Each structure stands twice: as structure tokens, then as C-alpha cells.
Amino acid sequence: MEGESEKQTKCTLPNLGIRRDFFQNYYSAHGRSFPWREASASPFGILVAEILLKQTYAGKVANVWPSLIARYPSAGEMAAADPDELLKSVSELGFGNQRTSALLALSSAIRHTEEPLSVDPGDLIKLPYVGVYTAHAVACFAYGQRFPIVDLSIVRTISRVVGIRPPKDIRRATEVWNIAWSLLPWRRFKEHNYGLLDFAAAVCKPRSPSCIECPIAAKCAHGRHVTINVSESQHRRVDRL
DNA sequence: GTCCCGGTTT
DNA sequence: AAACCGGGAC
Structure with missing residues (x-):
């Protein structure tokens, strides 16, 4: 992975002309704070947050995440949860059934796995309901690994900056992933990724x-x-x- | 890589 | 009705 990262960063993709520390600085100045971004959040808690954040405003997730994690602090405890009770605790977010089955499948899959789950997105992606985005997010945010993240809001932002039309299937957009690699700084990449997300949400809005x-x-x-x-x-x- | 899925939002 | 959003199937 070392060779690859080096290649990705050195190869001269369109230099977007954006300072490498721009998004870190944006995060320091205007970043949002959420409970799952605190240093006290466990990898399991971060993984759960990523599942809950799909199609959902982060502010709403912040309403349920602390009590959810307090009740089910580990995969073992969540895997043993009463499904109806779990459903109730996430239902205000919508997608209740989807989320409940995702949380149950995921937590039982890792129920006996020791920490760290894995620091490699290639392993994390094998878990149920964990795709490319979530695998990278967990590798970076939970385990401090240097990986970019590309969700829809980041595709939107990068596409606007570069002046390309967002690809049809946004998620395997290799060009955007390459640019995300080229934008990724060598230090404070967690702050960089948070900053990119927050910038996309607050400034580079969809509408x-x-x-x-x-x-x-x-x-x-x-x-x-x-x-x-x-x-x-x-x-x-x-x-x- | 392309398409389908699901409930929610616009 | 269409867009959203990422996982998963193919």
C-alpha cells in the first residue's frame, strides 16, 4: 500500500491549486463536532455511526447515537439485542428495518473478532453492509490509517472543482478516487477527511x-x-x- | 461497471 | 415522479 499511495500522490493529476492543508484548516475553523468524532468513540461505535449516517442528516444521528452506544457498547451486546428494541432505538431515523438488520448482521459478524477489526479497508469491506466508503471511513476515522473517503457529497465537490460531470455510478468513480488520493495530505488526514465532508455539507451543497x-x-x-x-x-x- | 433495492425527501 | 445513498448482486 505504501507504493501505491506514493504513486497516487506523486502522479500529477490535475493540480487543483488547492492547498494541501485547506480542508484541515477548514475543519479546524468550521468543522462540525459529533459524538462519534470524539477521541473516546470506539471503533465499533464509529462503525455503527457510519451505518446510521447513510441517507440521514448527521444531526439526527447525533440524537440517537449516544444512547444507542451506551446500551450496546460492543458488537457482542448489539448482536444479542432484542430486534424490536433495537428497531425502536433507531426508528426515528427512518429506514428502521434496513438499519436494524444491518446492525444485527454486522454486529454478529464481528461478535467474536478482537480489536482491531482490521486496519485494512480490503478486509473491512468483506463485512456485511460495509462497502468501499464505509471501509475507508473506518480505516481512517477508527484506526488512523491514511485513506481517502469518497461519498456522494465528495464526488459532487470534486466534480465541481475539476469541472467534470459526476459519473453515472458515483461510487466506483476511479477518477474521483484518484483525485481524492492526490488531495490527501500526509498528516492530519483524519481532519482533512472530516473537513472535506463538512465543507461539502456546508458550502458545496447539492442545491x-x-x-x-x-x-x-x-x-x-x-x-x-x-x-x-x-x-x-x-x-x-x-x-x- | 451497471443495475437493483429500500424508505425518505423534494 | 424523481432524486437520494451506499451495499450487494450480477
């Missing part, structure tokens, strides 16, 4: 991205486009960009 206030709009194909349209429609230059 009306805040290009006018965006600090990297000038480095972004979509941002430049929007900026030009704004200045034309207002018949004045937008000097700060």
Missing part, C-alpha cells in the same frame, strides 16, 4: 452551493462559472473573488 462566499471558488470550475454569471447579472465586478 444552492455558496459559491459567492466559497474560499476556493477561484480554483473551482463551477465556482468560476457562477461567479461570472453573478457579476454579469449584477453588472459589476465581484472583486473579492
